[in-house]
Amino acid sequence: MMPGPKLDRIDLKILAKLQQSGRITNVELADAVGLSPSPCLTRAKRLEKAGYITGYGAYLNLHKLGEFLTIFTEVTLTEHRIGDFSRFESKIRKLDEIVECHLVSGGYDYLLKFMTRGVGHYQEIIEGMLEGDYGIEKYFSYVVIKSPFIKHHYPIQNLFSAKAAEREASDRDISELE
Amino acid sequence: MMPGPKLDRIDLKILAKLQQSGRITNVELADAVGLSPSPCLTRAKRLEKAGYITGYGAYLNLHKLGEFLTIFTEVTLTEHRIGDFSRFESKIRKLDEIVECHLVSGGYDYLLKFMTRGVGHYQEIIEGMLEGDYGIEKYFSYVVIKSPFIKHHYPIQNLFSAKAAEREASDRDISELE
DNA sequence: CAGGGCGCGGCATAAAATGCTGTGCAATCA
DNA sequence: TGATTGCACAGCATTTTATGCCGCGCCCTG
Known part of the structure; x- marks a missing residue:
């Protein structure tokens, strides 16, 4: 790494x-x-x-395959010991509908991204999580109305320029990069 | 669509x-x-x-290419007329470091995903947005500590079972699906 | 039951992947 | 400064894949 x-x-x-x-x-x-x-x-x-x-x-156009609902969910855990995080993570990893999991600093612990068939489907999954031993204290859901864009290309060209700035002297043909 | x-x-x-x-x-x-x-x-x-x-x-392992910092940013616009949304969207679309943009229902308007080289880089971009005419009233940033998982495969097999349930009668060899 | 259309598998040709070899450039060392 | 070594490249040959064409069988329709 x-x-x-x-x-x-x-x-x-x-x-x-x-x-x-x-x-x-x-x-x-x-x-x-x-x-x-x-x-x-x-x-x-x-x-x-x-x-x-x-x-x-x-990359699939999921909306052509049927109704899809994307939901971001903020999750706060009840306890914050070492094992509580890993237990939560390993449990939600098994849920197909959760496609992203981020541990964040700020007002809550985890930001999750759900891909579901609708609010009913989402509700089923959430209820399963609350009944299961996930250690969730509270959660808040943000339903995605639309996603104006999702870029699949990360800006590694910005790494180019960053690196380029570092070794500017020894490397003069940057211009051919892009 | x-x-x-x-x-x-x-x-x-x-x-x-x-x-x-x-x-x-x-x-x-x-x-x-x-x-x-x-x-x-x-x-x-x-x-x-x-x-x-x-x-x-x-799919690239960005962390092998250098330090990368993922940040989710909640944005609230000052005005909510028709043009305000499209203006905001078209402006941020040009920023390479913003890789996802979602319009959500709930406590704020947009959830943005940034891929930056660090907090300094992020701060530069944010300042540019605040000085530019983006129509931002306020924002809140969530720095990603780690991403336990990001699945690139959306659960379209759940569509299988959904569709299968719908037309169960006319279609009997579902089992070969997976 | 006959006709028509669609999608399949098989085949032939063009293009691409892949491994091998020789060559030139650059860094190293005497 | 000149010889040597190593590395990465281009070119070529072989195997694998892509792609278009053709005939056959199945299903739907009349």
């Missing part, structure tokens, strides 16, 4: 490209980053093995 | 498989869903064209 220092500019371009075009052909990827297919594939495989790429996926 | 009624069980299996293995080979995909490669590819292409699949991407 250490920040790996072994990535050069080409590696970052590969990651950025794959992030937004996961099913791109290696030939096209090689062309996009300015390499021939062979070393490009070698690098991509190395990035996968080294854990920089954790997987690939298709 | 209408829920499309033209999907059979095989289509759903293709979607589910691609969702969790976006770079799978068509040959493997065909084998996984029980088709030969030709019709499998035809279906996959059709699902893409019909908009059920909106894209493909690689």
Whole structure:
């Protein structure tokens, strides 16, 4: 999980490209980053093995599959001992409808993201959680009316510029990056 | 955006498989869903064209690329006329570091997800937003300490069972689904 | 029961993935 | 400063995959 220092500019371009075009052909990827297919594939495989790429996926338009309701839920635990957090986490991990779990600092403990078929479905899950031994003191739900955008591409180009600023002197052809 | 009624069980299996293995080979995909490669590819292409699949991407381990700080921000607008929402949305859409935007019902208006290099970086962006004409009355930030899990696979298998319940009578070989 | 349409599997061709080899550049050391 | 070593690249050959075409069987309809 250490920040790996072994990535050069080409590696970052590969990651950025794959992030937004996961099913791109290696030939096209090689062309996009300015390499021939062979070393490009070698690098991509190395990035996968080294854990920089954790997987690939298709983005689905869930609303075409049926009614979907996204809900964010703030959760406060009753107790805050070491085991209380891990117990809560391992329990909710098993619930398919909870697709994100974040431990936050602030007015509550966890922020959860639910993907459900509707409020009834959500209510069923919540009731199961309250009856189960999750250690929940209270919760608050925010129903998503609409999601104007969800970007699947994280801004790693901002890492470029950050790193670039650090080693500005030794590296002068930044401009080709983007 | 209408829920499309033209999907059979095989289509759903293709979607589910691609969702969790976006770079799978068509040959493997065909084998996984029980088709030969030709019709499998035809279906996959059709699902893409019909908009059920909106894209493909690689999932990156951002923490190996450098320090990243995720922050959820609750935003309340000063005014709530029709144009105020769209103006806010179009402005924040241009900020790379805001990767999700949700309009919610409840105590505030928007829930935003930031991916930043740190609190300083976040503060810069927030200050830019407050100085710009975004129409923000107030905001509250929740710094993510850790994210125990983020699932990239949405529970479309729950759609299976939902749909299955609806048309239980006319469709008896549900068991092969999973 | 006959006709028509749709979707399947199989086959052939084009494209891509993948492994191997030789070469050039750069850093290292004498 | 010049020789050596190592690394990463491009090019090529082979295997695998993608993709379009064709004929067959099933189901729906008349």
